[in-house]
Amino acid sequence: MRGVVLEGPRDIQVIDREDPRIIDPTDAIIRITATCICGSDLWPYRGEDDSRHQVMGHEYVGVVTEIGAEVTTLKVGDPVVGSFVISDNTCEICQAGYQSKCVHAEFVAYTVGTQAEYARIPFADGTLVKTPGEPDPEIVPSLLAASDVLGTGWFAAVAAEVGPGKTVAVVGDGAVGLMGVLAAKELGAERIIVSSRHADRQALAREFGATDVLAERGDDFVAKVKELTNGFGAHSVIEAVGTAESFAQARKSVRPGGHVGFVGIAHDVQIPGDELFFDEIHLHGGPAPVRRFLPELIGLIWERKIDPGKVFDLTLPLEQAAEGYRAMDERRATKVLLTL
Numbered sequence: 001m002r003g004v005v006l007e008g009p010r011d012i013q014v015i016d017r018e019d020p021r022i023i024d025p026t027d028a029i030i031r032i033t034a035t036c037i038c039g040s041d042l043w044p045y046r047g048e049d050d051s052r053h054q055v056m057g058h059e060y061v062g063v064v065t066e067i068g069a070e071v072t073t074l075k076v077g078d079p080v081v082g083s084f085v086i087s088d089n090t091c092e093i094c095q096a097g098y099q100s101k102c103v104h105a106e107f108v109a110y111t112v113g114t115q116a117e118y119a120r121i122p123f124a125d126g127t128l129v130k131t132p133g134e135p136d137p138e139i140v141p142s143l144l145a146a147s148d149v150l151g152t153g154w155f156a157a158v159a160a161e162v163g164p165g166k167t168v169a170v171v172g173d174g175a176v177g178l179m180g181v182l183a184a185k186e187l188g189a190e191r192i193i194v195s196s197r198h199a200d201r202q203a204l205a206r207e208f209g210a211t212d213v214l215a216e217r218g219d220d221f222v223a224k225v226k227e228l229t230n231g232f233g234a235h236s237v238i239e240a241v242g243t244a245e246s247f248a249q250a251r252k253s254v255r256p257g258g259h260v261g262f263v264g265i266a267h268d269v270q271i272p273g274d275e276l277f278f279d280e281i282h283l284h285g286g287p288a289p290v291r292r293f294l295p296e297l298i299g300l301i302w303e304r305k306i307d308p309g310k311v312f313d314l315t316l317p318l319e320q321a322a323e324g325y326r327a328m329d330e331r332r333a334t335k336v337l338l339t340l
């Protein structure tokens with residue numbers, strides 16, 4: 001099969017990879033019908049994680065082509081969506097809603113690599129969720145978004161305790177930040193403030209429900225959020241970048257007693273203990289347990305209540321993945337869908 005491999009910094013190649021096969025009886029093999037490039041793929045792409053010969057991709061929509069002997073909830077031909085973390089969905093951690101920390105958790109990004117024609121999905125009964133039927137092509141991008149960016153933005157909003165009447169600040173205008181805006185709107189937020197300097201992303205943020213789009217960053221953003229909230233700060237803040245600067249911006253934008261949901265993969269984020277102590281805020285985040293939200297999100301997409309697929313602004317065939325990475329790296333594209 002064909003698949004994307006990161007050979008070294010900024011060196012994306014589409015090569016012949018070995019066809020996946022059933023190894024454990026709880027595995028399923030899926031034929032991938034759509035996949036995409038994630039903002040988090042840019043960290044290894046830029047050489048930050050020193051990756052070599054790394055299979056890439058962790059977002060996927062597909063069809064089951066083979067199941068192991070112990071798979072009970074799926075059959076060949078089922079259309080499925082999965083999350084970016086393998087989970088059994090039965091252990092105590094999964095049952096509590098933290099499937100991304102399942103006792104059997106594995107990152108699809110580093111083991112499976114779904115920017116490819118086929119994938120072996122371990123713990124298929126737990127990891128994969130069937131769609132109600134064969135999806136119309138028009139909703140495939142939205143289902144693909146549910147696999148990671150929508151599920152992640154949604155978790156960030158839930159972790160930030162977004163709800164009716166609340167003011168939400170969103171730090172980050174990448175795909176996850178934009179999905180955080182959509183989630184905040186769906187969860188009933190009254191005011192949604194987002195920081196963005198890109199005209200196209202500002203427009204999409206407004207379409208997804210942002211009420212205030214600020215060009216300010218850092219302390220200027222914090223000052224503006226306080227100005228808009230009678231000096232208190234936001235009730236809920238979504239952090240969707242992961243740098244020291246963005247994390248500080250998020251932490252300072254929240255009011256005492258408020259909640260920060262952080263989902264940008266942390267790079268060099270440090271929180272001084274004394275500041276943490278005197279801030280008196282809630283911080284909750286990490287790799288999103290997307291699996292917890294998948295059934296609900298698939299339902300909202302199936303009923304055409306949300307259209308997160310709009311976050312894709314470039315579609316390319318898998319064979320042109322290198323151009324997709326370049327486009328995202330150079331911020332010419334927010335999110336790239338790869339067709340098969």
Ligand SMILES: [Zn+2]
Pocket residue numbers: 087088089090091092093094095099101102103104
């Ligand atoms: Zn589990």
